[in-house]
Amino acid sequence: MVKQRSKFFLFSTLLLVLALLSACGGSQEPSETAQNMTTPTASSQPTSAATTTADSQPDGNYAFVRQNQLWVHLQGDISGQLTKFDYTARPNAFWHLPLWSSDARYLAFIMNALPAGLGGGGCPGPDYGANGALYVYDTQAKAMAQVSPVTPIPHAATSGQPQSDAWQYMFWEDATHLLAWYNGAKDGKNAGLYRYDLTAQTVKKVISLDDLDANTLYNGKTDDNKPLLLSMRYSSGMLYYQTVKHPGKDDSTLSIYSRSVTKPDSDSKKVLDLGTEPWCSSSQSGQIVLPGWDVSPDGNHLVAQLVSAQAVMGIQEQNLQNGSSIELFKQAPQELFGHDVLLSWSPDSQTVVATEPSIIAKLGPFTTSLANTSAVQSYTPYMRGPASWHADGSAFDLQNSSTGNGSALISGANTPPTIYEYGTGKTNGRTVLTDAHEIGWG
Structure with missing residues (x-):
């Protein structure tokens, strides 16, 4: 009887040891791989899995930010954490919307982290992101x-303190x-549009800042003879850029220009004058600082917010x-156009979504289509910020935080953000990801 109990005890102990070894095995390797400097891999972490509504689990290829780390979801796979940056020294994190290549093989993203104690104010206000x-x-x-x-840096670290740069x-x-x-740099000598060839692994400047005959908000130059570069778009071989001439004056003129990327030596061409207003004037600044605009993916349509010092203008498609x-x-509502708006074309170049860049009048989002320009679709709940379109154009996403518009999401100090999905033609949005922001679809 004693021998039987002894055998049973040894057998039970062996099973317990095997169970512990099994539990310690499988969950460690993905986490270590994600920190590997040479081959970063999206590591699955079920304890931090995306929280969604029961009937709205996102599918497809997409990337998003959670707790200031980038997560990637590939078609038919689960969400995995790609970065493990350390924000101890620089807790203010800024992310741009992740951008997928057309075949969803490559994922590009821009991010930055800054120390605590950032200031504000001024016109235009500081855009730290x-x-x-x-x-x-x-x-x-x-x-x-x-x-x-100069060149791509292979095997870039995805952990430790994040890098800083000026993209x-x-x-x-x-x-x-x-x-x-x-x-x-401050002198703007190396400022310009660059092409990164992922096959040849080369980086070359295509268009310089001097080619555009403009200054930026970041090179410290205030030459009134040159317009100030405000924003950019690209479509179908053409670079489009928005400028303000005579910034800080009562007669500032805002315009949109285009320049060929395939023939960069050709001159820039004016596409549209948005209007004249006292842009960031010391005497009386206009209500609109960064007018919304976008160029359709097929390169056939421009949508832009018009400006005026005397009246509230509207949105024009050209x-x-x-x-x-x-x-x-x-x-x-006309109140929507009395301040900056954000405009974004759908992937099929047929629908435009209009949103507020931050909480102002609490209006939107709204959409309209080229098929019926007299109709406007409104959605609930109210959300603001840049829209992220699904690759098939069936829906767009917004979030309840403005981290993508120059506002930092301080690591560990904010209420977790939420991403909402709005199906085109449907009036109600729905929650698709919580504790997540800056989503990009591929």
Whole structure:
């Protein structure tokens, strides 16, 4: 009897040891791989899995930020954490919307982290999230690269203190070429549009800041003879950029220009004058500082917010092929256009969404389509900030925080943000991810 009990005890102990070994095995390797400097891999962490409503689990290829770390979800896979940055020294984190290549193989993102104690005020107000380090992740090779104006840096670290740099805009030219605007040093000598060739692993300047004959908000120059560069878009081989001439004066003129990326030596062309107002004037500044605008993915349509010192203007669509124009969002509340708005075209170049950049009048979001320009669709709940369209154009996402518009999400100090999905043609949005922000679809 004693021998039987002894055998039973030994057998039970062996099972317990095996169970403990099994539990310690499988969950460690993905976490370590995610920190590997040479082959970062999206590591699954079930305890921090995306929280969604029961009937709205997102599917497809997308990336989002959770607790100031980038997470990636690939079609048919689960969400995995890609970065493990340390924000101890620089707790103010800023992220741009992640941007996928057309084949969803590559994921580009810009992020930055700054110390505590950031100031505010001024006109335009400081946009601490405008510039950052540029990374590109290869989902097939499981490799991360950091892009510099000279060369890509392979095997970029995805943990430790995040890097700092001066990249502001990024656009996919095609599946293997990324265009990105670099603001450079204070003198602006290396500022310009660069092309990152992912196949050849080269970085080359395509258009310089001097080619645009403009200053930026970041190079410290105040030459009144040159306009100030405010924002950029890219579509179908053309770089579009918004400027303000005579900034700080009562007769500041805002305009949109275009320049060929495939023929960069050709001159820039004016596309549209948005209007004249006292832009950040010391005597009386206009209500609109950064007018909303966007160029359709097919390169055929421009949508822009018009400005005036005397009256509230509206939103205009201009056909870039024949020059015709039409007013959009006429049925939307006019209070929406008395301040800056954000405008974004759908992937099929047929629908425009209008949102507030931050909480102002608590209006929106709204959409209208080229098929029926007299109709305006309103949605609930109210959300603001840049819209992130699903790849198929069936819906767009917004969030209840403004981290993508120059506001930092301080690590560990904010209420967890939430991402809402709005289906085109549907009136009610729904929660799809909690404790998440800055989502990008591929």
